Amino acid sequence: MIYVINNSNDPFFNHAAEEYLIDNFDEEVFMLWINKPSILIGRNQNTVSEINLDYVEENGIIVVRRLSGGGTVYNDLGNMNFTFITSRDTTKPQVKNKFEKFALPVVKALISLDVNAEFTGRNDIAIDGKKISGNAQYFSKDKLLHHGTLLYDCDMSKLSLALKSRPIKFVDKSIKSTGARVTNISHHMKKKMSLSEFRNYLQEYIIKTYDIKTIYEFNKKDLYEINKIAKNRFATWEWNYGRSPNYKYKNSVKYPSGVIEYHLEVENGKIENISIYGDFFGEKNIQDLEKILIGVRHSAKDIEITLHKIDIEDYIYGILIKEFIDGLMNIESNMGGE
Numbered sequence: 001m002i003y004v005i006n007n008s009n010d011p012f013f014n015h016a017a018e019e020y021l022i023d024n025f026d027e028e029v030f031m032l033w034i035n036k037p038s039i040l041i042g043r044n045q046n047t048v049s050e051i052n053l054d055y056v057e058e059n060g061i062i063v064v065r066r067l068s069g070g071g072t073v074y075n076d077l078g079n080m081n082f083t084f085i086t087s088r089d090t091t092k093p094q095v096k097n098k099f100e101k102f103a104l105p106v107v108k109a110l111i112s113l114d115v116n117a118e119f120t121g122r123n124d125i126a127i128d129g130k131k132i133s134g135n136a137q138y139f140s141k142d143k144l145l146h147h148g149t150l151l152y153d154c155d156m157s158k159l160s161l162a163l164k165s166r167p168i169k170f171v172d173k174s175i176k177s178t179g180a181r182v183t184n185i186s187h188h189m190k191k192k193m194s195l196s197e198f199r200n201y202l203q204e205y206i207i208k209t210y211d212i213k214t215i216y217e218f219n220k221k222d223l224y225e226i227n228k229i230a231k232n233r234f235a236t237w238e239w240n241y242g243r244s245p246n247y248k249y250k251n252s253v254k255y256p257s258g259v260i261e262y263h264l265e266v267e268n269g270k271i272e273n274i275s276i277y278g279d280f281f282g283e284k285n286i287q288d289l290e291k292i293l294i295g296v297r298h299s300a301k302d303i304e305i306t307l308h309k310i311d312i313e314d315y316i317y318g319i320l321i322k323e324f325i326d327g328l329m330n331i332e333s334n335m336g337g338e
Helices: 011-024 053-058 099-111 156-162 195-209 220-234 237-242 286-293 300-307 321-328
Strands: 002-005 029-033 038-041 062-065 073-075 079-087 117-120 124-127 130-140 143-151 214-217 247-255 258-267 270-278
Touching (some): 011 029, 011 062, 011 143, 029 195, 053 156, 062 237, 073 156, 099 117, 099 124, 099 130, 099 143, 099 195, 247 321, 258 321, 270 286
Parallel strands (some): 002 029, 038 062
Antiparallel strands (some): 029 079, 038 073, 079 143, 258 270
16 A cells, blocks of 8 residues: 555545546555535535535535545535545455445544544444544445545534535435534544644554555656546536436525526436426516526526526516526525525
8 A cells, every 4th residue: 555645725636636546556545635615525416406505606615526425525624535545356245334444544543542433324433423524435447445534623614504405495316415413523632733733643643554665746747647637527517517416496486576486407417498487577488588598507607697698577577687596596585485
């Protein structure tokens, strides 16, 4: 096993680095990394239904879909992530739960710091019953990627707001995240450490545990290839939103101009079908507006660009473009959703 140095805080780069390592390195890998404020979406999740979209956009929080399954997690500069990449025996049936194998060294490192940590449930690490780490896995041919996040000194208020659940108006088969009582590791440390100090401690503990002899740092070729993967996959709308499972969506909002009901079917992140009903008034046929929106990404930005090409009041008197988009995106307007 080798230890790979990764000091990047770019979520797109960090997830691309995992893909690059699993596809190009024969050695087993251990890596630590820290993301700037971001939301990591599980591979099989519906991005739009998992995040507080308006808060995320207003605060410049990056959204990136992982290679692995599982639920949504929030990262900031108070979090740390760890990655193990190992070979797997494809000739034997896989054990259903191998999460504990990779989480255990982290648990033992915490215990060595007098922190009452334990592996719990399907894929979590907890301290005194409160979650501090979620783990997920991805399989690629004869390789296994296991990674987890560690809440060390995370801004819990932002975590709560970024992942804040709205009234569910989606009908789909995606995996939904479930709420859990969480805590920061730093609150349970008897000897106070900065995140940097904790990272160094965990790094040395794992290196010793696995008797790692080689410390590897990305060279120019590695960086070029990783940045290419980040640009072509992890930083794209198609990967982060377009790969969401197909879903149906409905919303009803009461505006001063009347009640509007939105009914959408979204496939590959784009509006496939849309029906707009209500007791509103308009000069032009509402079905013409529906046709204009078919094929547009279910994204506030793309819908806004499309609507600025027309006068929306031709179809619905007394409504602003922003109000209409809020209804389409399940963002509560000033009038309040129903």
